[in-house]
Amino acid sequence: MSLRRAEAVLARFGLDRYMLLLVLTVAGATVLPARGDAAAVLSHLTHWVVALLFFLYGAKLTTATILAGLTNWRLQLAVLALTFVLFPVLALALKPVSMLWLPAAVGVGFLYIGCMPSTVQSSIAFTAVSGGNVAGAVCAASMSNLIGVVLSPLLFAWLIPQGSGYGIDPGAVWKIVQQILLPFAGGQLCRPLLAGLLNRYRTPTIIVDRGSILLIVYAAFSAGVVNGIWQVIGAGSLAILVALCLVLLAAVMGGAMLVGRAAGLDRADGVAVLYCGSTKSLATGLPMAGILFAGQDISLIILPLMLFHLLQLGACAIIAQRMARRLDLR
Template sequence: MSLATVEAGLKRFGLDRYMMLLILTVLLATFAPARGDFAAALKPITYWVVALLFFLYGAKLSTATIVSGFANWKLQIGVLLCTFALFPLLGLAIKPMVVQWLPTAIGVGFLYIGCLPSTVQSSIAFTSVSGGNVAGAVCAASISNLVGVILSPLLFAVLIPSGTGYGVDPSAVWKIVQQILLPFAVGQLCRPLLADFLNRYKFPTMIVDRGSILLIVYTAFSAGVVNGIWQVVSPTALLIIIGVCAVLLAIAMAVSVGAGRAAGMPREDLLALFYCGSTKSLATGLPMAGILFAGQDISLVVLPLMVFHLLQLVVCAIISQRMAARLA
């Protein structure tokens, strides 16, 4: 059996190379975590890699696409409501139940998921594979992330209960703007010089996109392993996290589809709402967590986000491939 055959078989279950690399990265951090000087050296590298990622996002994104996407107000409002209204309410409902069985930091992590923006690359890719409104998905995902830079930490600050030991320092918002929004804005300014190159050669952008996430995952979980995360999170606790993430994803997907149908959206817009409205961004969530939860046990807070991200990729990959098969 060839490697290509094995990869094709795994892909039918949503397990592509990126998924396997994410799992291997967690295993690498578990058995060979970054420590001491090596861990300290990774911090500035991670910071600038994330800044480079959002610079490339800005350079690739057509301003005309965002402007034209605003005309489809049902789709844009639908994605924003799912992302920044439905999810925070679900996070608030889930947190009190989760902390009965799991550490408080993990309950905070579920609330944190609710405050994050939508994915960019994966939601657009899944929309495209399914035959959905790609331009609408590009606009919706981009607006979600731009709004999320400011709104996500503010939402979390409002929703997090006092006495949990977790909060948002006002200076954190400015740090997030510096690392994410400013590079994006500079990328937009540089777009006339770089757009043709980035559209012609997509591989460098993909390397930065995937590589930045893998690097952040490795550094976050390395810190967690050094602090004994796997002594706190038992196999039973991990199964509970997976189950709660599955329920959260299922509810978000069901509500997004129901809302889209109730609004009379065409199939193409409904698919864009489904993928953009039910997914959460790891690329934005991890660096933001590094700023918001600096000095705290970040690995426990982002563990639900990691699990949710892997789960959403698997489920969306399977659904999008089935949708593509129907169109064939």
């Protein structure tokens, strides 16, 4: 079987090169984790790559798209309600269930999933494939991330129980603003100079996007392996974690469809709500976790988010393919 044919077969199950690279990165960190000076260099490199990523996000997003999406207030409110209300409620409900069989840090990770903003690139791509409102999805996902830079850590700090041992430093919000929001604003200011260049050369942007996530995953799991993460999480615990992530994903996707109908949205807007309201950003969540949970069990805390991200990509890819086939038949 040729490489392209093998990739086509895997794509039917929502598996692409990026997802395989994520799995290989975790495997690489398990076999050859970064230690000592190498880990310190990797930490500094990751910081600047993430800043570059959000600078490019800002440079690519047009002001006209933001304004056009904001006028569709029902779509925007539906996505924000799903992302920052329904998701945290469901995650809060699953947290004690997860802590029956899994370490406390993993339960904290479930709560962390609920507080994260929506994905940007994947939710927009799935919306486009499914024939949804792409402009609305661009605005909804972008607004979710901009609001989430400040709201996500505050929401997590409010929901995490006192005395749990997993608090956050109040100064962490400002560090997140420095690493994510300020580069985004700088990208917006530089957009007139860079927009044409970024539209002509999209591959470097994709490399920065995917590469930054892979770097963060490698750094986090390197630290986890050094601290014995796989002695704490075995195959049985991993299976339970996957099952709980699937329950969370199914519940929020069902909620997204109900919210779309209750808001009276048409099919195109409903598709955008489904993808933007039921997905969580790894690109925002991982660097934020590195700031919020510095010195804590970060590899265990981000493990639920990583698994949820992989599962959401697979589920959304399958749904998008089916929606696209229905559109072709019409």
